Amino acid sequence: MTKSRVIRALARRWLPWLAVLTLATFATSAFSQNEFLDPEEAFRLESSRGAGDEVVLNWQIAEGYYLYRERIEAQRMPQATSASLQTPPGESKDDPNFGVMEVYHGQARAVLAPAGNGILRVTWQGCADAGLCYPPQTRDIDISRLSATSGTSPAPALDANSDVSIRHALDNHSLGWSLAVFLVLGLGLAFTPCVLPMLPIVSSLVVGARASPRRGLILSLAFVLPMAATYAAMGVAAALAGASLQASLQNPYMLGLLGTVFVTLAFAMFGFYNLQLPASLRDRLDRAGRRQQGGTLLSSAVMGIVSALLVGPCMTAPLAGTLLYIAESGDLVRGAAILFALGLGMGLPMLAVGALGPRLLPRPGLWMERVKAVFGFLLLGTAVLMLERILPPPVSLALWGGLAIAIASALAIWAWQARTSAAYLALLLSVSIPMMTWGLAMQLGAAAGQADPVRPLAFLVAGNVNTPGTPAETDGFITVDAPDAMAAALSSAQAAGKPVFLDFSAQWCVSCKKIEREVYPLPEVRAALSSFELIRMDLTRSTPDQLALLRQLQVPGPPSALFFGADGRERRAQRLTGEFDASALLRQQRLALEAP
Incomplete structure (x- = not known):
């Protein structure tokens, strides 16, 4: 069967169903369902005695519903005095009813300690994903009648926005413990939106050099080690100067310039032009590179330093807490070592990309152009991630929609150009069609003033208009x-x-x-x-x-x-x-x- 016949057969058999399924998915995300569970069924509360003198509250949350962490409260009756509940961190959700909130899906847990005696009045509130928000629910619990269980109280969580606990942890533990903790903390920061954009930078360096696994690891180390060293030097310099060096680089002009640079690099990955140094300088660097067995090590190191200063997190709590510790203790060596461990932890995924990425790639061929295009789209996404911090939310949503449409178009072109099995064509098209629909939905949502790429059509539901807030001239401050x-x-x-x-x-x-x-x-x-x-x-x-x-x-x-x-x-x-x-x-x- 020829390629054109395969495409036509797929179009006749699968594309209508894919289109219907995609539209149905967006429709269900935009419009609320007709029937909802009773609040008692959506949020089933069970109470029991835990280990020691504590009361354990467990909610079983039905699928498609969520419970607000901030709406879980308790009072001791009849005095109506507030009872402090321990609750674990929830998932961050941009809720259409209350804005950004912490919520629980599946189940929620709260612990009261000490339990005491008498009546405990528990109040909670939740909503349905489809748009319905229940009024607050209340139940009175007689603590003296609760049966004992083997439940235990959750350990208190470290507040990601508090620098106090970080500073106390540095004061009360050994250097080895602090280095290990900040290495793990850096690994966690590596998957946050402000650090994750570094991965396509490293990938571009390795793929662009067509490096072997060993060479890829060396290039990644050349990127990560200067990046980590920059964090250490930046922290010490900021503490000595009494202000944040990194924050001074987080301004709209710098972000706009960097976004333009990444767009330029992305179009080079697409093959629109080649970015290279003048021939004379390129020959010198090539000769020096052959002597040093590392023609791109310097560029990798420079990119690592630039990424640490401009793409990294601006004033995160771990960095702030460490800066306070350095300023108070005067132990610059210890502070620099801890910040270096933080940067090294952030670089561990990048080392994995450099070392394992090339090993997983097949032999050179047409796939390399496809990979370059993929990295081009990643670089465009990186640019949008930076620019959305200085652009109005609807404009950012329009940029994400345009990127999704571009990706969908590229997948469709690859499907047409492919000389392979029908299954591969079906895979490309099954991704392209939903991506195109999503991109168009985001464009429509942006035109309506929306800001959420997950729910771009929320404005179609009455009362669900999500007009982004803008600071007023007199906002009360x-x-x-x-x-x-x-x-x-x-x-x-x-x-x-x-x-x-x-x-x-x-x-x-x-x-x-x-x-x-x-x-x-x-x-x-x-x-x-x-x-x-x-x-x-x-x-x-x-x-x-x-x-x-x-x-x-x-x-x-x-x-x-x-x-x-x-x-x-x-x-x-x-x-x-x-x-x-x-x-x-x-x-x-x-x-x-x-x-x-």
Whole structure:
């Protein structure tokens, strides 16, 4: 059977079904279902005695439903006093009803310790994925009648937005323990959106050099080791300077320039042009490379340094906590070693790509052009990931939609050009059609002002319009840029008996603008902060007085947020450092109000 006949046969038999299935999938994600479970069936609560003096609450959550972590509360009756529940971290969800929240799927668990006696009134709230949100549910539990179980209390989780626990961990453990922990922590950071874009960079270096496994590992090491060393040097320099070196590079101009560079590299991978040095310089480097057995080692090292400074995370809590430790202890060697371990952990997946990637690839052939195109799309995705931090959310959604359409078109072209089995053609087309439909849906959602690539057609459901928040000219914050003015605002709030939420921001801080655009305008955040005096310290000019204030308060840089009680004392354990979401802010706000 000829290729054209195979394509026509597939089109007649499979494409209509694929199209119907894809459209049905998007339809079910956009429109709510007609029948929903009763709240008692959607969220089944079981209570029991745990190990020791504690009460264990377990919810069995039906498929297609989720429970809000922040909505799980308890009171001791009849006094109606708040009972503190221990709950594990949930999944972050951009909820259409409440914004960014932590939720549980499948099951949820809460522990009350000590259990005490009497009646425990438990309240919880959940929603259906299809769009229905239940009112809060309440149940009274007689603690004295609970039967004992073998359940145990979960260990307290490390708060990713808190630098205090990180700093205490460094103080109370040996260097070897700290290095191991930060190596694992770096490995976890490697799969976050701000570090993951480094993988296509390493892949491009290895594939572009057509390296053997040994050579691929060497190139990857040449990328990872300077990257890790840059983190160590950057941390020490930032601590000595009293400000964040990395944050100064996280500005819209730098991100826009870097995004343009990656778009340029992507089009080179597509074969539109060749990027190369002048012939004379290329010959010199080639001769030097043959002598050193590593013509691209220098370029790999440079890319590692640039990636650490520009593509890496901006002011994450682990980095901030380590900087505080270095500044307080003066142990620059220990601090540099810990930051090096953090960077090395972030580079472990890159070493795996360099060492194992070439071994898994078949012999040279047409597949290499396909792989180059794949890396080109990855580089385009990297550019969008960086640019979406400075672009309006609908524009970012339109860029993602355009990328999905481009990928779908490439897969369709490859299917037409393929000289292989019908199964391979069916595989390409079965990916291309849903990808094309998704891309068109994102374009339609962007035109309607949507921002969520997972639910681009949510605006088709009444009341589900998701207009992104934008910071208002007067968003409730008193903006100051001088330490004296900030101190006066704090004193005024203390005299009025009001707690204070102090936000450190700057015009050049991209993460700050993201928080101001996507977190502070949310209704639940506004409600939670309504009882606070809102003060914003603008660090745009980075004057000596401002830098001295940062050192005095032990704030590494923006974004950072501090809670002060009505007595004027900071609730240090509830400090937020680095980019945070609404769920983290609401959790720390609640704890700040409960703190003595």
